[in-house]
Amino acid sequence: MTGMATRDRPEHYSAASKWLHWIVALCVLATIPMGLVMDRLPEGDLQNRLFDLHRSTGVLVLALAVLRVAVRRFSGVPAPAKMLTTFERVASTAAHHTLLLLLFLLPLVGWASMDAYRADVSVFGLFTLPHVIPQNDAVYKILSAAHWILGWLMAFVVAAHAGGALMHGFIKRDGVLNRMLPDVFGRMLDAVVGRAR
Numbered sequence: 001m002t003g004m005a006t007r008d009r010p011e012h013y014s015a016a017s018k019w020l021h022w023i024v025a026l027c028v029l030a031t032i033p034m035g036l037v038m039d040r041l042p043e044g045d046l047q048n049r050l051f052d053l054h055r056s057t058g059v060l061v062l063a064l065a066v067l068r069v070a071v072r073r074f075s076g077v078p079a080p081a082k083m084l085t086t087f088e089r090v091a092s093t094a095a096h097h098t099l100l101l102l103l104f105l106l107p108l109v110g111w112a113s114m115d116a117y118r119a120d121v122s123v124f125g126l127f128t129l130p131h132v133i134p135q136n137d138a139v140y141k142i143l144s145a146a147h148w149i150l151g152w153l154m155a156f157v158v159a160a161h162a163g164g165a166l167m168h169g170f171i172k173r174d175g176v177l178n179r180m181l182p183d184v185f186g187r188m189l190d191a192v193v194g195r196a197r
């Protein structure tokens, strides 16, 4: 059974998977700090613009998450890298699944909280998300607390995930970071840091 699953898996992440990974990473890395900064700004135009941008990039993350799962199903996911220790394999697989889940949960809970508050979620000024739950202050408070907790969880898992990937890329130099880099960047990394023997 395990043998079959391994045989069915591709050897590499597809180019689409790799590019999508970095587009999603950029969107997430922009959305989280915006969420932290906007709450601390004085009320006014700048704060409103940042709220709108945070909600818009959040919706973009949700749309890209759908695309990411579709690409995963279509092009498959390679088996964990052979050079990982057991701890690294278990921890990285858990981190990947948590990140994938959060890519859906975090924007959805954010949208639902705005809905309970009865605020319109405009997406880059192009369209407004439909209202799906009734206005309710108590529900808004719970959902907004959940969004806050999930946001910090995302920041924590992203930091651990990126830290692990950078450690493989620059300290262990074992090719694990290259697995997710588009070929041209993989070659650049090899030229700069080389591979450990």
Ligand code: HEM
Binding pocket: 017, 021, 024, 025, 026, 028, 029, 072, 077, 080, 081, 096, 097, 099, 100, 103, 158, 161, 162, 163, 165, 166, 176, 177, 178, 179, 180, 181
């Ligand atoms: C900021 C948000 C990020 C998110 C949401 C994210 C999410 C993910 C997910 C879900 C996977 C598993 C891919 C799959 O199985 O489909 C993955 C793999 C990977 N990510 Fe990220 N990532 C982020 C940032 C980063 C950063 C900053 C780095 C590097 C510094 C990085 C390096 C990698 C590598 C090397 C893999 C492949 C690991 C392997 O299978 O060998 N990621 N990422």
